[in-house]
Amino acid sequence: MKMKRKIAVVTTSRADYCHLYWPLHDLARHPDVDLKLIAMGPHLSPEFGSTVREIERGGFDIAARIECLLSSDTDIGMAKTIGVAMLSLADCLGQMRPDLTLLIADRYEMLAPAAVALALRIPIAHIEGGEISEGAIDDAVRHALTKMSHVHFTSTFQARDRVIALGEEEWRVHRAGAPSIDHLRRNTLLTREQLEQQLSIDLFQASVVVAYHPVTIVRDTTREADALFAALLEVPGRILFCYPNADAGSRELIARTERFLAQRSDTRVFVNLPALTYWSLLLQADVMVGNSSSGIMETPSFALPTVNVGMRQQRRERACNVLDAAPEKSDILAKVTLARSDEFRRSLEGMQNPYGDGYASEKIVSVLTSVSLGEQLLIKKMR
Secondary structure (H helix, E strand, O other): OOOOEEEEEEEOOHHHHHHHHHHHHHHHOOOOEEEEEEEEHHHHOHHHOOOHHHHHHOOOOEEEEEOOOOOOOOHHHHHHHHHHHHHHHHHHHHHHOOOEEEEEOOOHHHHHHHHHHHHOOOOEEEEOOOOOOOOOOHHHHHHHHHHHOOEEEEOOHHHHHHHHHOOOOHHHEEEOOOHHHHHHHHOOOOOHHHHHHHHOOOOOOOEEEEEOOOOOOOOOOOOOHHHHHHHHOOOOOEEEEEOOOOOOOHHHHHHHHHHHHHHOOOEEEEOOOOHHHHHHHHHHOOEEEEOOHHHHHOHHHHOOOEEEEOOOOOOOOOOOOEEEEOOOHHHHHHHHHHHOOHHHHHHOOOOOOOOOOOOHHHHHHHHHOOOOOOHHHHOOOOO
């Protein structure tokens, strides 16, 4: 009998689970795959919404749960989280011994499974390498994961060229697109009425979705937030905040958001939104503001005007719907006004998303189930 290929997939948070959902869906249903899903870090934290329950609601079996996230708001806490994760993952992956380990993106926690898999001689496949975000440590993490990995799935053609420029052999590097965009093709988004009922809000008035995270490349990770919150106080319409990532400074941002709520009654905060709900909200929103990769990668699929604030996504490839604003109140307000103008909205008609067309998961699964295993995959040759 043909042995099933054992593929371990690591997810750490709501953000990467949204991207991994359709690859997980297709791998779980593939007749030649034994899927081993590992949930770790923020997924298991009540403070960040216990999003492991969303994985369970998705119908996936969880092979291992790795408790590693320290309840901390410092860079030391982040560093210790990596160490705790490595200790647990060494036992987990050592016992599991998958044929491949699939990782995604650039979260600092992903350094732990990559290091462990490398030590155990388990080939690593990596999604969303080759991108740039100079204002976050994510940038270095992403490139480190690229050099530790053996198969690459990039979101854009520019990213593929960059991975190859890092010395990776061309046969290993596949432009698949961002798998989060598969939600748009494979799901039916909620109507405005359904969304209003689910979130218990009125979306009749213009809504601003805010997704803002700590700027982890600098010591004061929230130093740009003053300008953002000052500007948002003067932005008309309903303000809808999404929780920040579990980084150094995230608790400070959460506290500032709660103080903002006390100043504006037309504000809501969502600790966690399921992927379908989040995408449906983007469809209904008037504009997105913040520094999240979602504003770069996903909003182009809706031609949603987006104001990207500050340095976190510096030099990341972007579509024409993204307006960059300096971390200054006046510039943020000016860019929000421009984003809401009829002229700017008309300029986005017919735009394309450089991050993909909704078929990433099929491409990823096809390669994962057919790539040759063994020493040929493990031994990398510099170009």
